[in-house]
Amino acid sequence: MEKMIAGKTITVNEEGYLTNFAQWDKEVGEALATEANIALSPRHWEVITYLQNEHKNDVALSIRRIGKSGLVDIKEFYVLFPNAPLKTATKIAGIPKPASCI
Amino acid sequence: MKRLIILGAGTAGTMMANHLQHELDLNEWEIQIIDERVEHHYQPGYLFLPFDIYQPEDIIKSIAEFIPKGVSLLIAKINKIDAPNNQVVLENGEQLHYDLLIIATGAKIAPEEVEGMKGSEWHKSVFDFYTFEGSLALRNKLREWQGGKLLVHITEMPIKCPVAPLEFSFLADSYFKHKKMRDKVEITYVTPLSGAFTKPKATEALEHLLHEKDIHIESDFAIAEVDNENKKIIDYGGRAISFDLLVTIPTNKGDELMARSGLGDDLNYVPTNKATLQSQQYPNIFVLGDASNIPASKAGSVAHFEAEILTENILRFMNGEPLKEEFDGHANCFIETGNGKALLIDFNYTHEPVEGAFPFPGIGPLRLLKESRINHMGKLAFRWIYWNMLLKGTHIPFVSATMQESGKKFD
């Protein structure tokens, strides 16, 4: 479905994740963060950039892997993106929600 | 003479030994299978043991009983794989050369991954049921437990048989009802996922059942520690849930030997091509069952479908032909829902579990994603099928290795 945000039209799935990363830019990220009640600090941006790079390299994202990334530990990740950090952070980053395999 | 070695004589390794013994020219290929244990456990039985539905003798047989003539069984602990030199190194230092290697060393629990999990309350009020010891200790605990707060908890994904903790919750509900003490027990299902399951349609059906059975759900819970003193589990966000009895599924990992061999990912699973089952690093290594990192369920039924496809690919590899990219992630799992009923789900990499009839489209007799008694009979029959057909590599009539789309209600 289409959604208007930060003066642009983006395409998102039913859970609100961008389906086309090309539509993402920093303003869209900011606006999505505001929707999640998060004010982005430089530290948030470091994590978002890291997630986008990992995604580009086809690395399957998990909380465990982020905890071992050397960038943030899991505690800090939770402080930055409370409750469900991986889901919130990937949504703001404009990348798909990580599929936890079954 | 060339040598093919299978590592692990559990569900998947035993199936491969049986398939290959039929298919290979044993004058040309010597087949060897290695396991450190002498007992073969029917792991799905660990779910029933705590509730006194199965007894230990129902689920334990000897490994040797299922290894066919013509395949040599070696009981030894494997220390590592020296893949560049095509050698398996045993714990006693012995080195075995292979031309082709099949990894089927499975997955096991690693409670030490979470602070305090294997602490002073381990097997006192904190239990697993993914090992024989844990399951038996839990049975003894449940026999005398007077009630209180029961948490059924998943540490992190992926885990073997991802529906087992849900089944445990449903069976617990039934068990306490039978013991006329359901009103004394509060059951809560605690999961790192956002809901009862990973796929939307099945989540809906399963959450409905949880609700019906008065089982609470706490989702998005990423455990940081078990507080043994105050009997609480605490997540990274600081959320705490107290318990009288904690039944947890600890982190599941592949065997440590993968780390020693430089063959595993961060959970010791072996990076594997999800369609061909060939190792991503070495062409003469193949991986099936719980040991691989493919995004399919870690289940015996999956190993069964993989074994049919892998057998063909191994023959192709030996003949220098291109591998078939055929494995589609097909899984078929019964979900025990208590009170003599069960659900059945059938799915693959791309198709989530939906409603329908199985294995005959429109007819059944089994119903997909709906509770029924006949599904429960299917679950109980699975033990017989496991010992008498699956391990022997016998094709299950009407059930194909790749998932069938007809008979299913997709949107």
Ligand SMILES: Cc1cc2nc3c(=O)[nH]c(=O)nc-3n(C[C@H](O)[C@H](O)[C@H](O)COP(=O)(O)OP(=O)(O)OC[C@H]3O[C@@H](n4cnc5c(N)ncnc54)[C@H](O)[C@@H]3O)c2cc1C
């Ligand atoms: C509680 C529970 C319920 C389940 N319910 C179901 C169900 O209903 N349906 C279903 O389809 N599946 C179910 N499963 C999953 C199923 O049991 C597994 O997916 C299946 O057994 C995987 O087979 P495998 O051969 O990969 O691993 P395993 O059967 O675990 O075999 C691995 C073997 O490798 C050996 N090994 C490992 N490392 C070494 C080493 N270093 N040296 C020597 N030997 C080694 C081990 O001793 C073992 O024998 C359940 C599992 C559990 C725990």
